[in-house]
Amino acid sequence: MNGQVFVIGLGLIGGSIALSIKHTHLEAKCSGYDVNKEQLKLGKMLGVIDESVSTIREGAEKADLIIIATPVNETKRIVEELAHMNLKRDVIITDAGSTKKEIISSANYLKQKGFTFIGGHPMAGSHKSGVSAARRLLFENAFYLLTPEPHITEEKIDRLKEWLTSTKAKFITVTPHEHDYLTGVISHFPHIIAASLVRRAEESSQTQKLIPRLAAGGFRDITRIASSSPAMWRDILLQNNEVLLGLLEDWKKEMNYVYDMLTTADNEEIFQYFQSAKTFRDEMPQKQKGAIPAFYDLFVDVPDYPGVISEITGYLAKEEISITNISIRETREEITGVLVISFQTEEDRDRAIDCINRQTSFEHTIGM
Incomplete structure (x- = not known):
C-alpha cells in the first residue's frame, strides 16, 4: 500500500509495527514521534522510521494511518487530542493498548468528527524494551485483537488488516468489553x-x-x-x-x-x-503467543571452574545467538551449578541447544 504512516510512541511495540509495515509496503513512508528524543533519534538511525517529527500534529495531519503505541493513559489523551486536528478524512487511527473500554470512550470525539478509530492490541512482547529491541516479526503467530465499534465498516477493518499484514499476526475481532x-x-x-x-x-x-x-x-x-x-x-x-x-x-x-x-x-x-x-x-497451545510474553529459558548444568560462563556465552556469540538474560542458580565449590539463559525466541533457544551440544558435554533442560 502507498501512503503516510505515523507512529506515536517509538518503543518495542510501535517500533516493531513500523518495521513490519516498512518491510511489506515499500512505497509507504513512515514517520514517528516520541516524547523521548533519544528514542526518536535512535528510531531514525536504525531505519525503524523514515523521518521524525517534533509534534504529534505535524505527523498526524498528513497521515493515512496513525498508530498510537503509548501507555494506556497517554493513549486516551492523544485520542482526544487528535479529534481537534485537521486530519485526512479517510485516515485510520488505531492503538496498541492492553485496555479498551476507556480508550474507545475517548474515541467518541473522533467519531463525532467523522474519523475512523479501530482499537487494536497486538498480544506479544519481549524481555527487552525500547526501539532498539524492535523486531519485524515480533508479532508472528501472535493474536492481534481488533475492537471496532458497530459503525466501523468491514472495508475500513480490512484496510487496517492490509496495512498490518506483514506482522504475520492472527487477527481476532472482539468487542471492547470482551x-x-x-x-x-x-x-x-x-x-x-x-x-x-x-x-x-x-x-x-x-x-x-x-x-x-x-x-x-x-x-x-x-x-x-x-x-x-x-x-x-x-x-x-x-x-x-x-x-x-x-x-x-x-x-x-x-x-x-x-x-x-x-x-x-x-x-x-x-x-x-x-x-x-x-x-x-x-492442553493449552504451546506454539502460540499469548498476552504474557513467553520465556524461552535454557537451564545448563555447569561445573564450577573459572571461565565456564564466558566459555558458553562465547560459543553462542560466535554463532550470533542473542540472549536476553543470564543468571546463576547455584555456584559452590565442587558442586555443579545451574546457568539460566533466556532467549527472545524459541528458534534462538533451539539454536543455542544445538550449539551447546556440539561444543560441550554439559547437560541442559528447557524451561516449561
Missing part, C-alpha cells in the same frame, strides 16, 4: 497475583531470613512478571478496574474453596483440584 475481560483474565489478573506473591514473600522475609535465598529459583521464575513497569500496571488496573474487581471477587471464592478443602483434609478432592488444573494447563 477484550478487557479476556485480557483481565489472562494478563492483568496474573500480574496482580504475581505481585501479591512477591509482597507476601517480602513480608515473610522479615522473620524468615532464608526466603530471599530460596526464592532465587523457581519462585523467582513463576513471579517474573512482577518485575513489569509499576507505572504501566497502575494505569492498566485503573482503566480495567471494573473487570478486575469482579475477578478478585471470584478469586476470593476460589481461595475460600481451597481453605475449606484443606480444613476437611479431603485427600481425593485435593488431588482432583491439582489434576484438573494440570489437565487444562497441559
Whole structure:
C-alpha cells in the first residue's frame, strides 16, 4: 500500500509495527514521534522510521494511518487530542493498548468528527524494551485483537488488516468489553497475583531470613512478571478496574474453596483440584503467543571452574545467538551449578541447544 504512516510512541511495540509495515509496503513512508528524543533519534538511525517529527500534529495531519503505541493513559489523551486536528478524512487511527473500554470512550470525539478509530492490541512482547529491541516479526503467530465499534465498516477493518499484514499476526475481532475481560483474565489478573506473591514473600522475609535465598529459583521464575513497569500496571488496573474487581471477587471464592478443602483434609478432592488444573494447563497451545510474553529459558548444568560462563556465552556469540538474560542458580565449590539463559525466541533457544551440544558435554533442560 502507498501512503503516510505515523507512529506515536517509538518503543518495542510501535517500533516493531513500523518495521513490519516498512518491510511489506515499500512505497509507504513512515514517520514517528516520541516524547523521548533519544528514542526518536535512535528510531531514525536504525531505519525503524523514515523521518521524525517534533509534534504529534505535524505527523498526524498528513497521515493515512496513525498508530498510537503509548501507555494506556497517554493513549486516551492523544485520542482526544487528535479529534481537534485537521486530519485526512479517510485516515485510520488505531492503538496498541492492553485496555479498551476507556480508550474507545475517548474515541467518541473522533467519531463525532467523522474519523475512523479501530482499537487494536497486538498480544506479544519481549524481555527487552525500547526501539532498539524492535523486531519485524515480533508479532508472528501472535493474536492481534481488533475492537471496532458497530459503525466501523468491514472495508475500513480490512484496510487496517492490509496495512498490518506483514506482522504475520492472527487477527481476532472482539468487542471492547470482551477484550478487557479476556485480557483481565489472562494478563492483568496474573500480574496482580504475581505481585501479591512477591509482597507476601517480602513480608515473610522479615522473620524468615532464608526466603530471599530460596526464592532465587523457581519462585523467582513463576513471579517474573512482577518485575513489569509499576507505572504501566497502575494505569492498566485503573482503566480495567471494573473487570478486575469482579475477578478478585471470584478469586476470593476460589481461595475460600481451597481453605475449606484443606480444613476437611479431603485427600481425593485435593488431588482432583491439582489434576484438573494440570489437565487444562497441559492442553493449552504451546506454539502460540499469548498476552504474557513467553520465556524461552535454557537451564545448563555447569561445573564450577573459572571461565565456564564466558566459555558458553562465547560459543553462542560466535554463532550470533542473542540472549536476553543470564543468571546463576547455584555456584559452590565442587558442586555443579545451574546457568539460566533466556532467549527472545524459541528458534534462538533451539539454536543455542544445538550449539551447546556440539561444543560441550554439559547437560541442559528447557524451561516449561
